[in-house]
Structure formats: structure tokens, C-alpha cells
Amino acid sequence: MASTRTKNRRAAMALSVVVAAMVGLAFASVPLYKLFCQVTGYGGTPKIKVAAGDSASTRQIEVRFDANVNKGMPWHFKPAQVHVTVKLGEPKLAFYRARNDSDETITGTAVFNVTPYKVGPYFSKIDCFCFTEQTLKPGQEVDMPVEFFVDPEIYTDPNTKDVHAITLSYTFYRSEPEDSDKKAETAARPVDGKSNIKG
């Protein structure tokens, strides 16, 4: 029979492990949160897919485009089209126009989400300027593409079948360029999608 002293020490050890585990859980929440949103589409996190399926359908949906720049980002950034109507499953290309209105070269990264949030799992971006940084020289203006499709499953899911309009929204932030000689890149090679953590 262990003495009270020993029992106390053992109990304190066990409880300390619990404390450490909870701290670990707090830090683990960072990647878990990101992963959870990417996998489930929670919080309006679109899917980053490589190709559309063959399940095109005749049903249509309106997709709207929204653009923002954060404070301290002197770019003019607007969608080239306010909205388009797309067939479900059909890949569509849309453009955003960005112009560096300042007198210095500026690099930006874009974060994004879709609304309403519940359509996140059904909105896929095949190709997007947001996957890489963009650098614009003073006065330079570019058209930036985003290729996407809306999964026809959106209308079979009872949760989302009442949605007739999806809004895709970007916010450009100023960032430090990885390579200071980087030129404007608008072709996106999907690396690890630089998606914003949303949840």
C-alpha cells in the first residue's frame, strides 16, 4: 500500500499530464481547424479540386463575385463581372481585375470564402490566382482568372437545395514577396491552396 505521499505524487503527475494534453490540444487546434474547414467546407471554405466531374446538369445557379482590399493595400481590385449564371457541374472562368494604384511594387495574397457558408463543400476552384502571390509594379493592371464549378450535388442535399445564389469573395492583403524579383504571375499552378482558415 503506497503511502499517502506517494499516492499524492502519482495523482499530481497524472493531472499534470492532463494539463499538458490540454495545452497540446489548444495548439493542435490550429492545423485541425484548418483541416476541418477544408475537408468539410465549413464556414464557406471552397473545395480546391483539380477537375470537374462529368456530372454536368441542366440546372443553373447564379454565382456572384465580390472583391475587397484590406487597409494598407493600395490596389484597385474589382470583379470583371458582378455575376454569372452557370450550369451545375460545368467549369466556368471568371476574372478579377487588379491595379496597383501606388508608386511602388507591391505583392499581395488573397484570402477567400463563399457565402452562404453551407455551400462550401459544393463550390470548387479548379484554378485560381489566389493560389499564389501576385506582384504588381506601380500602375500595372492585370486580369486574374478563377476557374470553378458548382457540384450538382448541391441540389440533392436538402440543406443546400434552397440556395440560388452563391457569392465568392476575395480580400487582397499586402504581403512580403518570397522572391523580390518576382514578376506578375497570373497563371496559377495549384500548389498547396493558400486558403484562408475558415470555420
Next chain:
Amino acid sequence: MLKRLFTLVPAAVAAMFSGAGAALAEGVVAKSTPWQMWLQEPMSPSAEMVHDLNVLLMWIEVAIVIFVLAIMAYVMVRFSEKNNPTPSKTTHHTGLEVAWTAIPILILVAIAIPSLKTLYFADHTPDADMTLKVKGNQWYWSYGYPDHGDFEFDSVYVPEEELKPGQPRLLTVDTPVVLPVDTNIRLLLTSNDVIHNWAIPSLAVKLDTTPGRTNETWTRINKPGDYYGMCSELCGVNHGFMPIHIKAVSKEEFAKWVVGAKEEYASNDTDKQPVRLAKAQVR
């Protein structure tokens, strides 16, 4: 005589409890009145449902408080030391314990049903006739009209010294948001810096504006008039000084206003020649 009492008294009580100020010639003024003890009068379909839910909640809660108070009052008198010198030894009563677990559960279910109905209704944007973009800044709101030529303007707090007579303190802005009545309006909200919150109590709209993310909700304004709200998330020193003022007008007036606004707040798109150095490459 008694009949007058039965109409006048409830009317007076209702006035104390109601929200909207007297309807002026040009419409509703949706803000708090002095001594107001209840919600502002609901002016949107969502607000009507939220209002009704709160009436239900209040009656249930008042009943619970009175019930507990009554038991306490009885117990304090009946079982005071003087009136009951010998305490009983009862520490159990299964029936009672089941009852006071089961009945609260039933009450909560009764609340949950209208509550969740209201929640889903207020959340789901019906087919929208137009979109309003709302951006929070330290310390003012900017508004955009993407469906009407995508013009934008800032709506800045007017300090006390600069108010005109009749303008409410802390609620007046230089440029109100103009919106049409009887129109489903999609609201897209984001922030330029810290988290703010765009809130209009009479419309039951309240949603955080978070930087790097766009939130969506909707509203529909029932009557023309002035609708007021205040920023509802601590955002720095002037958190209390960035009000919201919506001017709701008829659809015809709104169309007229849009024409003028497009010119006045012309977007920058037409200013510069587009210089395309790189074109999009599609895979």
C-alpha cells in the same frame, strides 16, 4: 368609464413597451425612445419572428420567477423557526425529483421549436432583389451597391457640434445608406481592419464584420423611414461613435436616388486606361 380604462391603460402600457417613435410624415423612425422597456418595433420579417419569440420567452421566464418567488415566500413564512420548531427529515421524493427534471425539459422543448424556426428563417437568404455591401472601418462604415453600378461611399459619424436641429446625437451620419422597402436585400459584410458588427435592432440584423472574411445575411424593410443602429463589437476608441443610419424609401425613389448616386460616387473603373501586362492563362 370602465371601458375607457380598459382601452387607455393597455395603450399606455404598450406605448411604454413599444419601440418605434411616432410615425412622422415621411415614415417610421426606428430607434429607442426614452424609458423604453421592450424591443424596438419589428420592421422586417425576421424581426417580427424574433419579436414574437421574445414575447414567448418573457412570459415563460416571468412565470418561472414568480413561481420560485411564491414558493420561497411560502417557505419563509410557513417553515420559519417560530412556525415550525421541529424540522422534518425528508431528503427524498422520487416523484418530485422526476417532475422537476421532466417539466423543465418540456418547457425547453416548447421554446426550442419556435426558436429554431426563427433561426432558420432569419438565416436563409431568400431570392434577393439586390445586394448591399457593408464594410467596417475604424471608425465608420462604407457601403457598396454592386448591382447598381458598383459605386461606394463612406458613412461617417457626425459629432455633436455639427448636428443640425432634430438630428439624434450619436446616431447621425453624413451619408445614410439608402435602401428600397419591400425588397429582399442580400447583405455582404466584411471589415477593413478589426472586427466590427453591423446591427439594426428594428430589423433584427446583427452580424460581425471580420477582416479577411465575408459574411452574408439578408433583410427586407417593411416601411419607409429612418432606421438606426450602432456598431456592436468593441473595435477601439470610437466603437461607440460609428452609427448606422438606413434611409428606407419607396422603390421608385430608390431608383431615382441610384441614378444620382452613380454619378456622385462614380467608381474608379472609368478613370484610368487599363494596362494589361499579363493575360490570364487558362489551363
Next chain:
Amino acid sequence: MAHAEAHHDDHHHPGFFTRWFCSTNHKDIGTLYLWVAMFAAIVGGLMSWYIRAELAEPGLQLISNDAEGKQFYNVLVTGHGFIMVFFVVMPAMIGGFGNWFVPLMIGAPDMAFPRMNNISFWLLAAGFALLLTAAFIDGGPGTGWTVYPPLSSIDFHPGRAVDFGILSLHVAGASSILGAINFIVTIFNMRAPGMTIHRMPLFVWAILVTAFLLLLALPVLAGGLTMLLTDRNFGTAFFNPAEGGDPVLWQHLFWFFGHPEVYIIIIPAFGIISQIVSTFSKKPVFGYLGMAYAMAAIGVVGFVVWAHHMYTIGFNVDTRAYFTAATMVIAVPTGVKIFSWLATMWGGSIKFEVPMMYALAFIFLFVVGGVTGVTLANASADLVFHDTYYVVAHFHYVMGLAAILAMFAGWYYWIGKMTGRRYPEGLARVQFWFFVIGVNVLFFPQHFSGLAGMPRRIPDYPDAYAPFNYISSVGALITAIGTLLFFVVLWRTYTSSEKVEANQWGEGATTLEWTVASPAPWHTHEELPDMTGKAPAE
């Protein structure tokens, strides 16, 4: 205080410095905690009276109409919240009454780790000093106790104020985590023979449940605080959207801690009230097992409802529906407790001593605060209530009224045991009425302000909100008098020559602390009391 009466102690008395700065005595440490809590209550109270003085009338009267003045107001709001939660209620109930009475009630000579107990206290004192420092440097932290980024990030709160605030919370958190370990080990391992878990007084149950909540919730706060600290100072981007972070993540981490925190605040109060209601009804608590497990249930469910503080951030409607339902579930075990206290009194022989008056006030006012919580639990209702004074009214009713009333109840109940002296009866009753009337006049009108749409955390308000704000400020004045009267009671008690007997309260006081002398000797239960064969609590 526990004057080490010479005639009972075999031990050599430590000198003043050793006794009070290097203590390993649970009673002395409990005393230290109570003094810090009272001091902090004055500081936190002064902040709130300043706020109420500013809000008494529309316009800015006390703070200057510029950035500095308004930042100062936000710092007052922040400081008031932090101080009351972390440096008044928690130290008083857990550090103060917990330390004093858990060992006494379970028949243990002291806590499991007496030196760690002392470390916990001094960490708390250090944490308080750090918080006060934060308030006075670089403009102070004007973020609210919720510290949301980006407002709390380096871009919008440059300087060191928020960093000192973070450090303060880290230190106070460490204090509580160590204390929690101490309480859990003591309660599990050091009960006297025969004192089974199901014979422990409900106050001990309350501290046990609270200790587990502290253990599980505080580390998550610590994690989040560390992330905020590194975001501010070391270039990480946990909460910075510009670099792939998310401000909402902070809210999840904070409220995952923050909701259990409010149960950490109230569950010890539940324990105190159970002891007092039983003592002054001269009846055992009705449904002991139900009461114990209701506290455990509240604690457990309290971990899965955090996002009801975030209903308007814009998250999925199904998730909001879940949190609405889960939050309302907590009303059930809470109701069980309220009804059990009423059933305890039913059939009892009630003596309306001052502790019992406070306990009765607690029960009623906690119900008032609790029902407004039911309203707020509904995500759809929250569309008009979030960040308004309705929320302020709700949490002040459950924390500022109920929890504080339980603290007063505990003080009046146990002060005789702690000091051996009797409090002045008449003055105590006057103090009770001033305080209880004061806090009701203060906070009840705030429900109306909130219903009418008045937002929180603003130094000035549209004129329509003036009438109820004025009344509320008058209530603050009455409360201030009630608080002042308490300190007069305190002083009169300490200087009183009236001694109290070991069991001041008679047949209803059945727990072990009433079997030792008053004041409790410096060392108690050196021979473990034998509880075998004693009638079970059930």
C-alpha cells in the same frame, strides 16, 4: 484570522515573515487569498463606479472627448472584468474558502501539497500586479476581457500593455492550475477514514468539480494566450488573416475556456449555498446525490456550449442550432439545484441569520439571472441581444449578484470560525439590505436598456437611453455604500471582543469545521477523525 493560540500548539510559531510569506498552512493561505480578493474588489469596484459615474448622464463628463480618454474608458471596462473574475471571485471562493474549509471538512490536516499551495497564492499576487501594470503602460489594454484580435494584435494595440495583460493571465492561470491539482489530489487521497466520496459535504463536491474545470479549461486559454503573444511579438500568424490566420480561431479558444470559466465562478457558490441552506433549515440538503451530480453535469455540459458567445460571428446555422439546444440543456441540472434548495427549506425550521438572508437572496436572484440566460441561449433571439446591455444585465445578475452574494454569505457564515469573533448583527443586516437593494437598482434597469438596443462597451449613448442609465448609476451609489458598510462590519468584527463558540450555528451545522474550536487552531485534524459508521449523507 487564525491566531495560533498558544495553548493548543505543540509547534514552534514561525516568525511573521515565515508565517505570511512562506506559508504552508492552508488556513493562513486561505486568509491571504481572502485579503487579496477584498483588495482587488476595491480596485475593480472603483473602476466600475467610475464607469457608472460616466454613464449616469448622456455626454462625456469624466473622460475626455479624445482618443486618450476613450481608450482609458475601454481600459476601465477591460480591467474591471479581468479583476472581478480572476482576482476577486476565484481567489475568494476557491483560494479563500476552498483552502480554509476543504481540509477541515474532509478531516485532513492540510492540503496535499502545502508548499505548492503557497506558490499558487504568490503567483496570483504577481498576476494581479502584472495586470495593474498593464493598465498603466502604453495606453493600457482597451480590448475588453475577451481580448479579440485583430484589436488586440500589435497593429491595433502597439506597445506592451496587451503583452503584460497576457503575462498576467498566464501567471494567474498557472496559479489556478496548480491549485486545481492540489484540490483534486487532496480530495481524492486525503479524506478521513470513513469519509467516502458520497459523504463529503457539497461544498467539497463543488470545489472538486470546479478543480476539474480549471484543469481542463485553463490550459486552453494558456495556449491561445501564447499564440496571441507570439503573433504580437514573434511574427506568427495564428490570428492574422493576411498570412493565413483567422481571428475567429481566437474566439473559439477563448470561449472554450471562457464558458467553463463562468461555471468555475458559480459552482463554488452553489457549494456554499448548500452548506448554508442546510445549516439554517436544520435539515440535510434534499437530494444530496442529485445535487452532487447536477454540479458535475453542469461542469461537463459547460464544455460543449462555448459558441453561444459567438452567435453573431457568422457561422453555420446548423451549428448555431446545436449550440442553442446544448446551452438550454444546462438549465435542467441548474433547475434541479434550485428546486432542491427549496425542498431543503420545505419542512425545515428556518432561522434568518445573515448568512441565510444572503443565501435566500442568492437563490432568487440567481433564478432571475438564469432565466435571462435562457433567452440568450437562443441564437435567433441573440440577433437583438448580442453585445447589448441585456447581456451585461444577465451576467451581472449571475456573477455580480449571485456569486458575490454567495461570497458574502460564506464570509458571514465562516468568519466566526476563521477569527473567533462575532460580527455586529444589526450593522450586518443593514449592510445586507443596502447591498442587495443597490445591486438590483443597478442591474435590473440594464435589461431594459439592452432590450431597447443599447450596445455594450460605449462611454456615451443616444439620449433615449438616459433614464435607465441614470437609475442604474444611482444603484451603483447604493451598492458602494453597501460595500463600504461591509468594510465597517469587517473592522467591527475584528475589533469586537465578543467571542464565538466552536459551533456558532447550532444543530444545523453538521460539517466537520464546526467540531473544532473557533478560531480554528493553526493545526487541525492532526489526528484524523473517524467517520466510519457515521450515517451516510444519503
